[in-house]
Amino acid sequence: VLTTPPTCASTASSSSPAGSTAPTACSGAAAPGYTIVYAPGVVTVTPAPLTITASSPSMTYGGVVPAVAPVYSGFVNGDTAAALTTEPTCLADATSATPAGTAATLCAGGAAANYSLAYAPGTLTISKAASTVALASSASSMGAGYGFTLTATVAPATSGTPSGTVSFFDGTTALGTATLTGGKASFTAKLAGLGTHDLTVQYGGDGNFSGGSSAAVAVNVVQSGYMLAATPDHIDVQRGSSGQIVITATPFGNFQGTVSFACSGLPSYASCAFTPPSLTLDGSDTQREMALTVTAAAAGGAPWLPAGGRDRWFWLLGALVVAGVAMSLRRRRVRLAWGLAGICLLLAGCGGMAAGNGSGNNTTGTTTQSATVKVTASANASAGSGGQTATVTLTITFD
Known part of the structure; x- marks a missing residue:
């Protein structure tokens, strides 16, 4: 029609303010x-639609939560964020303790006179933190078969405490596992083969920490046992008295056990005693000492007679008594009786001297006698290579 x-027109333009x-x-x-x-x-x-989306940063578990920035979509007429009268506040719904995984990021609170604001969430990606694995041994040298402690420490690269289990290895041979408590785990290991063993520990990681392996720790396995020494190794003991020697037990290779002692080679009139009667070796390779007391019984016989061959002097006294009786019965033969008595005295004296010069296990004489005495130690080891014996030889002179 x-x-x-x-023709229609308006005074409004694209720059006309909203409202x-x-x-x-x-x-x-x-x-x-x-x-x-x-x-x-x-x-x-009307206001133009403007979408504000929270950014999607990433972080490591235990680290600092990153800043979240707004991402704008919908500005017109060349506008920028400067067109907002109030900047939005953006943050991540997470802390440094938030487990590894994802968390939401959000923006809110913005204002713009010419825009209708809409918000969209973003995603914070939280990755596992690295860990440092270290191994320590309670001993660098250990007796074969004896237990020692391995301690694993798993330290975080950021914050937090690693959990889970660790596995201990002797080369490629698994020794055992232990559970971390406070980032640490201990394990009692026993190694049989002599020589150097390279030990490591491996951590498999958990929900927040990645795994890793320690550097090798070398442990030298040695034979275990103990040695004996006597100080001094020679003493003089008077008959009727005693003497003392210090016996020292020196363990090696972390020997553990109770050591008992005995002595042999003493003459019949002597005895030995140990104080204390046994020594306990605790695996610390620390020397232990005990006292060996050797006691010699007093010499037998009549004390008023000369020391050598007292039994011969009894024969001499008997001969004198017989001579005296003979003199009383045969006074006419006084000279003959005294002559016979002198002969008996001479023979008895010679016999006594011969007896007095004897040696060996004579229990009635007081002549000097030397004895080679062996001290034998026997131990029932609590671990390792089992029971062991050791000896020390000393010389005792009895006067």
């Missing part, structure tokens, strides 16, 4: 047979 369409209005007007239309009347209109400017 219209032969000429109307404002502007009149509209039409004119110039033509239609035969019609009278055209124009009525004004109104343009209302």
